Amino acid sequence: MDILDYSVIAIYLITLLVIGFSLRGQQSKKDYFLAGRSLSWKPLLLSVMATQLSAVSFISAPAFVGFREGGGLIWLSYELAVPLAMLLLITTVLPTLYRSGVVSIYDYLERRFSTSTRICISVVFQFSRAFATGIMVYALSIILQGTMQVSSTQAILLIGVITVLYSLQGGMKAVVYGDAVQMVVIVLGTAICIAFGLNALGGWEHFLQLLPSERVSTLNFSSLGFDGDGFGFFPMVLGGVILYASYYGCDQSEAQRALSAKSESDLKKMMLANGIFRFPITLLYCLAGLVIGTLALNDANLLSQIPKDNPDWLMPVFILNYLPHGLIGLLVVAILAAAMSSLSSAINSLAAVSLEDYFKLTRKRAKPEGYLSHAKFAGLLWGGIILLLSLNAGDIAPTVIEAVNKVGSVFFGPVLAVFLLGMLTKKIKATQVNTGLMCGVLTNLSFAFFVEDMFWFWWNVTGFASTVIPAIILSVLSANDENDTATITTSGQRRLLIDKPIATLLLGYFCLLVVVCYLMPRWLQ
Numbered sequence: 001m002d003i004l005d006y007s008v009i010a011i012y013l014i015t016l017l018v019i020g021f022s023l024r025g026q027q028s029k030k031d032y033f034l035a036g037r038s039l040s041w042k043p044l045l046l047s048v049m050a051t052q053l054s055a056v057s058f059i060s061a062p063a064f065v066g067f068r069e070g071g072g073l074i075w076l077s078y079e080l081a082v083p084l085a086m087l088l089l090i091t092t093v094l095p096t097l098y099r100s101g102v103v104s105i106y107d108y109l110e111r112r113f114s115t116s117t118r119i120c121i122s123v124v125f126q127f128s129r130a131f132a133t134g135i136m137v138y139a140l141s142i143i144l145q146g147t148m149q150v151s152s153t154q155a156i157l158l159i160g161v162i163t164v165l166y167s168l169q170g171g172m173k174a175v176v177y178g179d180a181v182q183m184v185v186i187v188l189g190t191a192i193c194i195a196f197g198l199n200a201l202g203g204w205e206h207f208l209q210l211l212p213s214e215r216v217s218t219l220n221f222s223s224l225g226f227d228g229d230g231f232g233f234f235p236m237v238l239g240g241v242i243l244y245a246s247y248y249g250c251d252q253s254e255a256q257r258a259l260s261a262k263s264e265s266d267l268k269k270m271m272l273a274n275g276i277f278r279f280p281i282t283l284l285y286c287l288a289g290l291v292i293g294t295l296a297l298n299d300a301n302l303l304s305q306i307p308k309d310n311p312d313w314l315m316p317v318f319i320l321n322y323l324p325h326g327l328i329g330l331l332v333v334a335i336l337a338a339a340m341s342s343l344s345s346a347i348n349s350l351a352a353v354s355l356e357d358y359f360k361l362t363r364k365r366a367k368p369e370g371y372l373s374h375a376k377f378a379g380l381l382w383g384g385i386i387l388l389l390s391l392n393a394g395d396i397a398p399t400v401i402e403a404v405n406k407v408g409s410v411f412f413g414p415v416l417a418v419f420l421l422g423m424l425t426k427k428i429k430a431t432q433v434n435t436g437l438m439c440g441v442l443t444n445l446s447f448a449f450f451v452e453d454m455f456w457f458w459w460n461v462t463g464f465a466s467t468v469i470p471a472i473i474l475s476v477l478s479a480n481d482e483n484d485t486a487t488i489t490t491s492g493q494r495r496l497l498i499d500k501p502i503a504t505l506l507l508g509y510f511c512l513l514v515v516v517c518y519l520m521p522r523w524l525q
Contacts, residue, residue, distance in 0.1 A: 001148065001320075001328055008329030009148075012336070013162050015181070039260045041270040043180050047345075048248070048257050048274055049281065050179035050186070058186050059140065059335065060401035061285040062193075063311035065215065066293020068399055071311075072215040073290070073520065074231045078457075079282050080513050081240025083506040085248065086275030088241065090268050091498055093249035094258045096423050098267055104356035105255045112422040114430035115360065120437055121418055122357050124411050125252055126350055130382065132407045133346040134389025140335060141390065144316075148332060156390045159336060163343045164383035176257065179344070187281060189331045190288050193315065196322050197291035201298075208524060210294050216524045218517040225455025232455070239457035242464050243405065246412035248274075250419045253349035268502065275506055279513055290524075292318045311399055346386060351378035406456050410448055413463025414440030421471055428475050436471030440464070 064071040100108050106125070110118035141155035148155065201207045223232030248254045248271070261267040292314060296302045305317045319331045355378045359365070414437050421428045421436070443466040444459045 001332070002325050004326045005329030005332065008326060009333055009336070012185075012333045037260060038262050039176060039257075039266075040262060041266040041273065043176050044257050044261060044266070044270045045273050045277070046183045047176040047179035048254060048270065049278065050183035057282070057285050057401060058190060059312050059315050060399045061282065062289030062292060063314045064399045064401055065286045065289030066291070067289070067296060067306070067311040067314045070231075071399075073218045073286055073517075074220055076218050076279075076282070076286060076517050076520075077220070077231065077233050077236040078240050079279050080510060080517065081237050081244050082278045083275040083510045083513070084237075084241045085244035086271045087503055087506040088245045089249040090271050090502055092423055093245070093419055094255065094267055094271065095264055097249075097255060098259060098261070098264055102259070104353045105250065105252055105259070106353060107356060107360075109418065109422060110360065113433055117418065117430050117434055117437075118360070119357065120434060121415060122353050124415060124437075124441065125353060128407060128411045129251065129253060129346055129350060130386055130389060132404050133343060134386050135403050135407065137343060137386065137390040144332070144335060153391065156387055159343065160383060160387040160390070164347060164380060176260070185330070185333055187284065189333075190284050192323070192327060193318065193331070194284070194288050194291050197288070197295050197318070200295055200322055201291065207291060207294060210298055211290060211524060212294070212297065213525060215290060215293065216521040218520050219514075223455075225458055226453060228453045230455040230457070235455050235457040235461075239409065239460040242416055242460040243409060243412045243457075246416035246460075247408065250412075250415045251349075252353050253345045256345075256349050256352060268499070272502055272506070276509060289314075295322075343383075343386065347379045347383050350382040351375055354378055354382070409456050409459040410444045410463070411441065413444065413460040413465075414467040417464045417467035417471075421468065425475075428471055429478075432471045432474040432478070433467075435474060436467040436469075439470045440467030 061075065064075055065073060097105050097108055100111070102108050104122070106118045106122045109121055137156060137159055141159060144150065144155040144158070150158070198204060198207055201210065220232045221234070223229040223235075225232050225235040249258075258267050258270065261270060295318070296306060296314060302317060302321055305321070306313045316335070319328055323331060352375075355375055358374075417440060418433055418437055421433050440463045444463040447454050447459055447462060448456070
């Protein structure tokens with residue numbers, strides 16, 4: 001890297017700080033955490049996609065597809081779950097939460113069940129989100145060491161300090177607009193890498209001749225994920241629906257954006273568009289992996305610079321070797337954006353949840369200006385905690401994208417089950433759902449530590465089922481117990497109301513994606 005690259009990086013970081021400081025002036029907690037419910041679906045869509053897609057995908061999805069042993073386009077099976085998950089959320093969870101007017105989505109659970117339910121789910125969220133974000137920042141800081149020639153600590157501080165500053169000053173508006181900028185940078189950077197990679201390979205036709213055939217397999221119906229095998233169609237789609245529905249609807253870091261929409265109509269448009277546009281962008285990442293992975297396998301110098309035990313170095317090593325100065329700086333910016341979009345979202349959402357919990361438990365009240373001071377302090381505290389976790393994180397999977405999803409899969413199923421039990425049932429009560437939640441989490445922890453042959457995507461399904469089943473059984477057994485009552489009336493429930501045009505579109509799109517994935521190996525061979 002030279003002065004031109006560092007100048008590009010400096011301009012980007014200064015731009016983020018300007019965005020954050022220019023969006024100050026919040027007057028209330030809804031201004032700070034929900035942007036005053038004034039955001040349209042377009043910037044919210046970019047923000048949602050940036051947090052989920054750019055968090056590790058720019059680095060790790062290409063590494064999985066193009067370089068990881070046992071990887072390839074099979075990762076696309078996971079993306080088939082997105083339209084189905086969006087349909088579930090549009091039909092149930094998100095409209096209910098939006099109408100409730102809450103800032104922390106876990107406040108809804110307190111109204112429906114009890115304070116104990118709220119705290120249980122809140123603790124699960126705070127632990128899993130902080131831990132997963134710490135893993136992501138750590139992994140990307142290691143990548144930055146190779147590109148910027150800085151130490152791990154310096155890389156983490158570079159990512160962390162800038163992100164904390166702009167997200168604390170501008171609140172949710174800064175997070176959303178910062179993410180929108182980052183999403184554009186990520187997509188542009190990926191396209192540039194594909195173009196330079198194809199040029200180095202001698203063009204598209206030559207790329208297809210060199211492309212390893214095992215990398216283009218997309219659908220695997222033979223693997224059920226119970227004999228040490230993984231990445232089969234059924235565990236990835238079934239587990240993926242629960243994972244994505246829980247992440248987008250029951251995880252504060254994503255659901256907070258839905259609650260920031262200026263109308264329920266904008267909320268639905270955002271989720272519908274996310275269900276449609278996620279696949280093409282993920283496919284772009286996958287194409288980058290195929291092109292650059294193929295190049296690495298045919299370039300001994302490039303291959304020698306990628307650690308055998310860390311496929312995530314594929315993209316950074318390619319960037320340093322094949323891109324001109326200036327563009328190297330832009331792609332390093334893309335890596336920074338990948339870390340910052342997730343970190344800013346985590347800081348804002350963790351601050352919202354922990355602060356709402358604090359005031360609920362202590363029964364204290366704060367004036368708007370006092371609340372905002374508390375909010376910024378909470379964000380600063382969580383930023384510090386995540387950075388400390390980043391400094392001490394370790395690898396738990398071959399690629400970062402697997403590690404983050406693996407951690408989430410322990411908790412996503414039980415969390416989604418609790419929200420759906422609250423919204424779609426009238427008789428399930430606090431002690432029953434709390435017991436179910438405990439059963440779901442303990443079941444998944446048992447699988448994670450003691451059952452090596454089960455593919456981790458199934459944890460989403462097992463966690464969901466082992467939460468719902470005990471809660472329903474206990475409800476039936478205690479049908480005559482009148483002492484443990486729900487804290488909101490049946491008007492707080494939501495029937496399963498299906499918007500037929502949206503359902504038809506998303507179900508049809510799911511079928512189209514299955515056909516596309518089925519035909520893709522034929523197109524690439």
